[in-house]
Amino acid sequence: MKKFLSNKRKxxxxxxxxxxxxxxxxxxxxxxxxxxxxxxxxxxxxxxxPLSEAPFVGLKWFKNMVSTDVKIRExxxxxxxxxxxxxxxxxxxxxxxxxxxxxxxxxCTPFKKIVQTVTTLPNFISWVLVYSIAYNVxxxxxxxxxxxxxxxxxxxxxxxxxxxEHIWFKMWLWLTWKNAGWSAIMYIAAITxxxxxxxxxxxxxxxxxxxxxxxxxxxxIMPTYFVLVMLSLANFLSNGMEQYFVFQNAFNKxxxxxxxxYVYNLAMGSGGYPLSTAVSILKSVxxxxxxxxxxxxxxxxxxxxxx
Amino acid sequence: MKSKKIGSxxxxxxxxxxxxxxxxxxxxxxxxxxxxxxxxxxxxxxxIEIYDVAANYQGLQTGWFDKVxxxxxxxxxxxxxxxxxxxxxxxxRSSTGNLGDIVLLDNTDFxxxxxxxxxxxxxxxxGNYPNLMTYKxxxxxxxxxxxxxxxxxxxxxxxxxxxxxxxxxxxxxYSSPMLRWDLYKEIGEPDxxxxxxxxxxxxxxxxxxxxxxxxxxxxxLSLWPDWDGGDGMIGIANVVQLTTWYGEKIKxxxxxxxxxxxxxxxxxxxxxxxxxxxxxxxxxxxxxxxDSGTQTWDNVCSKxxxxxxxxxxxxxxxxFWNSIDRQKNGTAFIFIPVKDQTYYTDSDTYYGSGRxxxxxxxxxxxxxxxxxEFLDWYAxxxxxVFQHAGIEGFxxxxxxxxxxxxxxxxxxxxxxxxxxxxGGAGYNDGNNAINQWIVDATSxxxxxxxxxxxxxxxxxxxxxxxxxxxxxQERFGAPEPVDWMEQNKxxxxxxxxxxxxxxxxxxxxxxxxxxxxxxxxDSWKMIFAKDDAEFDSMWDEMCKTLDGLGFQDLVKFxxxxxxxxxxxxxxxx
Numbered sequence: 001m002k003k004f005l006s007n008k009r010k011x012x013x014x015x016x017x018x019x020x021x022x023x024x025x026x027x028x029x030x031x032x033x034x035x036x037x038x039x040x041x042x043x044x045x046x047x048x049x050p051l052s053e054a055p056f057v058g059l060k061w062f063k064n065m066v067s068t069d070v071k072i073r074e075x076x077x078x079x080x081x082x083x084x085x086x087x088x089x090x091x092x093x094x095x096x097x098x099x100x101x102x103x104x105x106x107x108c109t110p111f112k113k114i115v116q117t118v119t120t121l122p123n124f125i126s127w128v129l130v131y132s133i134a135y136n137v138x139x140x141x142x143x144x145x146x147x148x149x150x151x152x153x154x155x156x157x158x159x160x161x162x163x164x165e166h167i168w169f170k171m172w173l174w175l176t177w178k179n180a181g182w183s184a185i186m187y188i189a190a191i192t193x194x195x196x197x198x199x200x201x202x203x204x205x206x207x208x209x210x211x212x213x214x215x216x217x218x219x220x221i222m223p224t225y226f227v228l229v230m231l232s233l234a235n236f237l238s239n240g241m242e243q244y245f246v247f248q249n250a251f252n253k254x255x256x257x258x259x260x261x262y263v264y265n266l267a268m269g270s271g272g273y274p275l276s277t278a279v280s281i282l283k284s285v286x287x288x289x290x291x292x293x294x295x296x297x298x299x300x301x302x303x304x305x306x307x
Numbered sequence: 308m309k310s311k312k313i314g315s316x317x318x319x320x321x322x323x324x325x326x327x328x329x330x331x332x333x334x335x336x337x338x339x340x341x342x343x344x345x346x347x348x349x350x351x352x353x354x355i356e357i358y359d360v361a362a363n364y365q366g367l368q369t370g371w372f373d374k375v376x377x378x379x380x381x382x383x384x385x386x387x388x389x390x391x392x393x394x395x396x397x398x399x400r401s402s403t404g405n406l407g408d409i410v411l412l413d414n415t416d417f418x419x420x421x422x423x424x425x426x427x428x429x430x431x432x433x434g435n436y437p438n439l440m441t442y443k444x445x446x447x448x449x450x451x452x453x454x455x456x457x458x459x460x461x462x463x464x465x466x467x468x469x470x471x472x473x474x475x476x477x478x479x480x481y482s483s484p485m486l487r488w489d490l491y492k493e494i495g496e497p498d499x500x501x502x503x504x505x506x507x508x509x510x511x512x513x514x515x516x517x518x519x520x521x522x523x524x525x526x527x528l529s530l531w532p533d534w535d536g537g538d539g540m541i542g543i544a545n546v547v548q549l550t551t552w553y554g555e556k557i558k559x560x561x562x563x564x565x566x567x568x569x570x571x572x573x574x575x576x577x578x579x580x581x582x583x584x585x586x587x588x589x590x591x592x593x594x595x596x597x598d599s600g601t602q603t604w605d606n607v608c609s610k611x612x613x614x615x616x617x618x619x620x621x622x623x624x625x626x627f628w629n630s631i632d633r634q635k636n637g638t639a640f641i642f643i644p645v646k647d648q649t650y651y652t653d654s655d656t657y658y659g660s661g662r663x664x665x666x667x668x669x670x671x672x673x674x675x676x677x678x679x680e681f682l683d684w685y686a687x688x689x690x691x692v693f694q695h696a697g698i699e700g701f702x703x704x705x706x707x708x709x710x711x712x713x714x715x716x717x718x719x720x721x722x723x724x725x726x727x728x729x730g731g732a733g734y735n736d737g738n739n740a741i742n743q744w745i746v747d748a749t750s751x752x753x754x755x756x757x758x759x760x761x762x763x764x765x766x767x768x769x770x771x772x773x774x775x776x777x778x779x780q781e782r783f784g785a786p787e788p789v790d791w792m793e794q795n796k797x798x799x800x801x802x803x804x805x806x807x808x809x810x811x812x813x814x815x816x817x818x819x820x821x822x823x824x825x826x827x828x829d830s831w832k833m834i835f836a837k838d839d840a841e842f843d844s845m846w847d848e849m850c851k852t853l854d855g856l857g858f859q860d861l862v863k864f865x866x867x868x869x870x871x872x873x874x875x876x877x878x879x880x
Binding site: 044045046047048049050051053064068069070071074135139140141157159161162249250251253254265266267268272273274275 | 394395397402404406419420422423523524532600601811812814816817821824827829832835852854855856857
């Protein structure tokens, strides 16, 4: 003990370990402890009987997922929707950045503030409210149909919410409407951080506004963009379920049901807990594969990985 | 970046702390006896947790019913409602071994909970409570039917009546076609032969009534998807309900036919197909509200109240339109017979409606005593009048002959403010949040000799004997809809029995869930199909998909399950 206390380096290491301990505990509680729940996938668990009385069934529920053609189709369909919608967000991830750049170019400050506030506000509205806005605007007697009919463009109400076409794109539009302003904040901060002298030097050299944007602003905020893209890659499969939950209906279900929503629909309907746990394990496995792949990719492109 | 991290850690810390304190507070509450403001019974104020599948409000009971209970028992009722909190709460609470101090569950879940030791054996106590013992026959029948039970009493069925298991005491049945009398008269009171005839009539009604007074479009049919799949039901809730017009009753994945045999839901000659086709025809003729597939019940409810819907089918739905004034001026909804229909109805719920009240296995003796006293009162005439008719002097007055007369008949509809002496707040806000009764409203109140429901009081009948009712009686030659059905021998009363049915295995519950999702999604698409060919190809495609999900296993399970019930019904008939 005395030896330990006298060893200053060890003491310091010990103290520093204490600094990190609370965070480790939090990670353990919120990230590792929930993994214990995976155990439900291997039992025929059904409330109210406790898990201890449920029979162990091994991989039954994993096999169940792929036991018939119809079920395989279901899983593939859900994965397809998840990849499509996350992919679409990834594909358009530059949108908030460009939005921020152009917002920054607005010279009339009051107008700039108004635009920023108006685009940021939707972020604070819950999806349930977004749907009720959508319903009120788009239903058969809603504003849009009224306008279209009064202008004589259509002669009967269009069922926008019921249509099963372009669901992925529409969902991306709603998501962008809700998030663009909020995501732009990070880029606006990055733009503010750019050295004014650079821009002034460019201006002296006769660069136009577009040239300043192209050669100075965008390259300067690229690192921020890449960090954010990396972070969103990690959430590729967890594109949330609230949005799709509120917008889902019998007509668009085929293209709107993403993994998270599928797990929810399975478990909450009548207690298919084991199967939905198995599906969410599948999700973690796919996420892990994606992470490794993008790490490899990063090594190839940048010469270094991020893990 | 750094400050963001610190921020998130702080946030996590705060959340964690709130979670902990949340638990702590909860525990203290359920622990029970705080210092009381000691009113009523002179006992300490105690909070009773009620796990209640019937409730659609979660939290402490407030308003006038809270005052009624506090004055008598000094109890606070804390309602835990899975309808509000989500079904997952059943899993979390049952895994702790304590579902609630009082549990109110569906029969099948109740049986599971008894098996898993979540419900207290109340055999020793229940004999001391005279109001509960009035229903000894029914309570014993239910408990003896519990799987593996040897004479112990666990549960008290809900909505028992003091009539009989085969009688039907109401004037209308749960589901039948109802049209607005003024509109039906306006198109010349035609006879309706079948569903096609009904569509013709609805088409004419739409011509004379294309919009309500405010100019908003009116549609004969307005459907809603948000009730689909509730209560283990398979298929669109609206369709499932309408199948009772042809004497059939959907039980999960199978249809019970009038001759007491079963056929799968997917049988093309049975009613699910028939009603779905009816709705599709209606849609193609422009009679279905185009928002049907995406709106919620709340939207429909406000449309009914605004006069934008021309056909109703639930007996309680008329409550959103038929005021006494509208009955007087003839614009109210009333049953209009369709000649080829046979109406299915469940009889009086003598043995209970399918839900049960029990006491949680972990309550201590002091609490147990007070819960039993409360339950006994809950089944007493005094308690029942509060539950079914409301407050004396606010909802009804007592005449010299002891009979009741309703006042403030819009108290519930318009959430009228309740005077401070009765507990204040709005009437609907303070209404009994348990939302389920041990004794049904159709039972006879021994204090008045009339039923507990205000609409069956002689004073109410007198007030609603309007020109419209007289015209209806003349046109169809019967005093009330149920009398017409009985005269024409088109009423199928299914006797009430008390059986305990096996609960789903995990395999079956997964199949049921997936099958239901598939049937609902495809059914909605079929209602909006463009032509017969598209409709039929969708139906066939659906059947193929269902087989891949294990539909046949489900059908087999459901047939065996409900055969138990059918056998019991046959024994009574």
